[in-house]
Amino acid sequence: MNTKHAHLTPTEHIPFDTLRTTLAHIFERHGTSAAVAAVLADNCASAERDGAHSHGVFRIPGYLSTLASGWVDGHAIPRVQDMAPGFLSVDACNGFAQPAYMMAYDALVAKARANGIALLAIHNSHHFAALWPDVEPLARDGLVALALVNSMACVVPSGGTKALFGTNPIAFAAPRAGHDPLVFDLATSAMAHGDVQIAAREGRPLPEGFGVDCNGQPTTDPRAVLDGGALLPFGGLHSSYKGSALSMMVELLAAALTGGHFSFEFDWRGHSGAQTPHTGELIIAIDPAKSQGRGFAQRCEDLVRAMAGAGQQRLPGERRYRQRAQSLREGVALPAATWAELQRLAQA
Numbered sequence: 001m002n003t004k005h006a007h008l009t010p011t012e013h014i015p016f017d018t019l020r021t022t023l024a025h026i027f028e029r030h031g032t033s034a035a036v037a038a039v040l041a042d043n044c045a046s047a048e049r050d051g052a053h054s055h056g057v058f059r060i061p062g063y064l065s066t067l068a069s070g071w072v073d074g075h076a077i078p079r080v081q082d083m084a085p086g087f088l089s090v091d092a093c094n095g096f097a098q099p100a101y102m103m104a105y106d107a108l109v110a111k112a113r114a115n116g117i118a119l120l121a122i123h124n125s126h127h128f129a130a131l132w133p134d135v136e137p138l139a140r141d142g143l144v145a146l147a148l149v150n151s152m153a154c155v156v157p158s159g160g161t162k163a164l165f166g167t168n169p170i171a172f173a174a175p176r177a178g179h180d181p182l183v184f185d186l187a188t189s190a191m192a193h194g195d196v197q198i199a200a201r202e203g204r205p206l207p208e209g210f211g212v213d214c215n216g217q218p219t220t221d222p223r224a225v226l227d228g229g230a231l232l233p234f235g236g237l238h239s240s241y242k243g244s245a246l247s248m249m250v251e252l253l254a255a256a257l258t259g260g261h262f263s264f265e266f267d268w269r270g271h272s273g274a275q276t277p278h279t280g281e282l283i284i285a286i287d288p289a290k291s292q293g294r295g296f297a298q299r300c301e302d303l304v305r306a307m308a309g310a311g312q313q314r315l316p317g318e319r320r321y322r323q324r325a326q327s328l329r330e331g332v333a334l335p336a337a338t339w340a341e342l343q344r345l346a347q348a
């Protein structure tokens with residue numbers, strides 16, 4: 001949202017269902033089917049609820065300008081194809097990735113349980129969201145899950161000078177006995193592009209070693225990164241080859257394997273306002289019940305205990321679950337100006 005002065009206004013606490021319904025109205029009134037609106041609204045409201053601000057309501061203007069530009073089809077009806085016993089392919093038909101995923105979700109779970117492992121390869125799709133909502137439900141269904149999605153060329157490969165990779169996140173989830181699933185979700189760039197946009201809006205510098213300007217020179221100015229500059233892969237100045245290798249892997253698995261575009265391949269010039277990357281996504285689901293040994297859930301607890309014993313202060317995903325519980329208890333905290341703008345858009 002354009003919340004430039006939102007921090008000056010009071011905070012409102014909005015019940016999660018009210019936020020989700022309002023977002024669904026916004027999507028539907030701005031160019032999606034009711035079915036697509038429901039999926040995107042749930043995703044976006046869930047991100048805001050969990051404190052994943054770079055992919056919560058902050059993204060609404062980007063979704064709307066993209067829909068208005070004609071770059072994405074908000075009414076697309078995805079086509080699911082059964083490629084092999086463990087391989088499903090979905091053509092999102094130039095629509096959003098999440099409705100395509102929802103259409104194939106049950107088949108993916110059934111295949112993973114039957115075969116031990118199954119892949120869902122989505123192409124011709126747009127992903128503008130956090131990735132953990134694509135893996136957490138699989139872990140709640142008892143499966144180990146990995147998701148990868150590529151975005152748009154805004155990351156310089158290690159040692160290079162030109163933006164080529166996307167910010168290319170990887171999300172992982174594993175079921176735990178008696179606990180929320182173990183989940184991590186991280187961009188393979190030094191920072192998510194959304195966080196660079198938020199830093200620019202709030203006038204905050206980036207940490208050293210995260211970005212370069214349009215001349216390839218190191219900069220901490222988020223605007224210089226956004227205006228022709230680029231991010232570096234994660235890993236810091238001396239180990240960015242590690243983030244770069246992971247980013248390369250995401251390009252291959254999310255784009256080459258699915259039939260989607262690489263982050264540098266699609267051309268959205270001519271669609272003024274378009275912000276959603278037109279790429280691909282790969283989701284891998286593994287049934288741990290098929291594995292050897294003392295049982296995956298038990299081994300997971302062994303590892304978590306050992307990590308705590310070694311001094312790890314918190315698990316990935318833990319902050320998010322804490323924020324989720326608080327938001328469900330007290331309502332999702334939003335600047336009053338942002339909530340007023342969302343309500344206006346829902347009527348517009």
Ligand SMILES: NC(=O)C1=CN([C@@H]2O[C@H](COP(=O)(O)OP(=O)(O)OC[C@H]3O[C@@H](n4cnc5c(N)ncnc54)[C@H](OP(=O)(O)O)[C@@H]3O)[C@@H](O)[C@H]2O)C=CC1
Nearest residue numbers: 129130131151167169184185186187192316317318319320
């Ligand atoms: N659709 C797209 O194309 C793209 C989407 N994104 C999204 O942007 C979001 C933000 O990514 P990013 O900035 O890399 O995420 P963060 O760096 O904020 O967090 C990455 C992961 O590390 C965990 N974590 C953070 N701090 C700690 C800590 N001190 N100890 C243990 N674990 C920790 C987080 O858990 P916790 O959540 O609990 O803090 C999270 O699982 C993601 O949801 C990603 O999917 C990014 C790039 C492209």
Ligand SMILES: O=C(O)C1=NCCCC1
Nearest residue numbers: 128129151167192193194
């Ligand atoms: O934050 C990011 O990085 C991105 N998020 C949504 C899609 C484009 C990249």
